[in-house]
Amino acid sequence: GAVVSQHPSWVICKSGTSVKIxxxxxxxxxxxxxxxxxxxxxxxxxxxxxxxxxKATYEQGVEKDKFLINHASLTLSTLTVTSAxxxxxSFYICSASPTGNQPQxxxxxxxxxxx
Amino acid sequence: RxxxxxxxxxxxxxxxxxxxxxxTYSNSASQSFFxxxxxxRKEPKLLMSVYSSGNEDxxxxxxxxxxxxxxxxxxxxxxxxxSATYLCVVNPSGNTPLVFGKGTRLSVIA
Numbered sequence: 636g637a638v639v640s641q642h643p644s645w646v647i648c649k650s651g652t653s654v655k656i657x658x659x660x661x662x663x664x665x666x667x668x669x670x671x672x673x674x675x676x677x678x679x680x681x682x683x684x685x686x687x688x689x690k691a692t693y694e695q696g697v698e699k700d701k702f703l704i705n706h707a708s709l710t711l712s713t714l715t716v717t718s719a720x721x722x723x724x725s726f727y728i729c730s731a732s733p734t735g736n737q738p739q740x741x742x743x744x745x746x747x748x749x750x
Numbered sequence: 751r752x753x754x755x756x757x758x759x760x761x762x763x764x765x766x767x768x769x770x771x772x773x774t775y776s777n778s779a780s781q782s783f784f785x786x787x788x789x790x791r792k793e794p795k796l797l798m799s800v801y802s803s804g805n806e807d808x809x810x811x812x813x814x815x816x817x818x819x820x821x822x823x824x825x826x827x828x829x830x831x832x833s834a835t836y837l838c839v840v841n842p843s844g845n846t847p848l849v850f851g852k853g854t855r856l857s858v859i860a
Contacts, residue, residue, distance in 0.1 A: 641793075669847050669848075677852075678837075678850055678851070678852040678853060679794070679837075679850050681847045684847060726791070728793050728794075730848070738782075738784050738796045738799060739841075739848050740796065741793040741794050741795070742793060743792075743793055744792070744793040746791070
């Protein structure tokens with residue numbers, strides 16, 4: 636089945652650090668990947684849609700200059716949290732699908748803790 | 751009206767019980783429907799797709815009523831390992847972001 640790999644799975648770093656999270660589709664190509672964020676006891680919230688070879692589409696309220704997305708190949712999208720602060724601490728998850736109407740498959744998620 | 755609504759629970763049921771979750775969605779043009787399961791501090795995992803004809807996978811049965819914009823999940827003979835949050839998920843069209851319900855928490859008790 637379709638596999639999505641996300642790395643790293645856990646990050647703890649100081650305030651002001653930039654953190655890069657990778658999302659890879661291992662056995663299929665994905666022109667589109669999605670980035671979500673989930674705070675404790677809350678539902679998944681879509682942050683942005685990552686489009687291969689073009690700019691990402693950000694949801695309202697998500698700062699594009701703070702959350703940099705790069706989708707340079709059909710199997711890799713990266714999310715960089717720039718100058719992270721404690722309020723950015725959250726669970727970040729990516730998803731991708733081989734084709735439009737197939738279910739999305741999620742990466743394992745990245746738990747980000749900013750001290 | 752929220753795009754995808756489901757009862758947050760929690761549902762606390764004994765082992766062996768049958769439990770049903772319901773979900774409604776607002777976009778009548780939505781194309782595909784899923785139930786995902788999310789364990790605490792983990793990513794969501796696909797449980798099953800939902801079809802108009804209804805579909806069954808072992809102890810799990812999912813049904814879709816397009817006219818009523820209603821989706822259900824039935825779990826028979828509940829196991830302790832079924833304890834999780836169950837997410838009702840709708841795909842509006844093609845390769846667009848999924849729309850998630852807030853999830854229904856299930857606790858199966860010995």
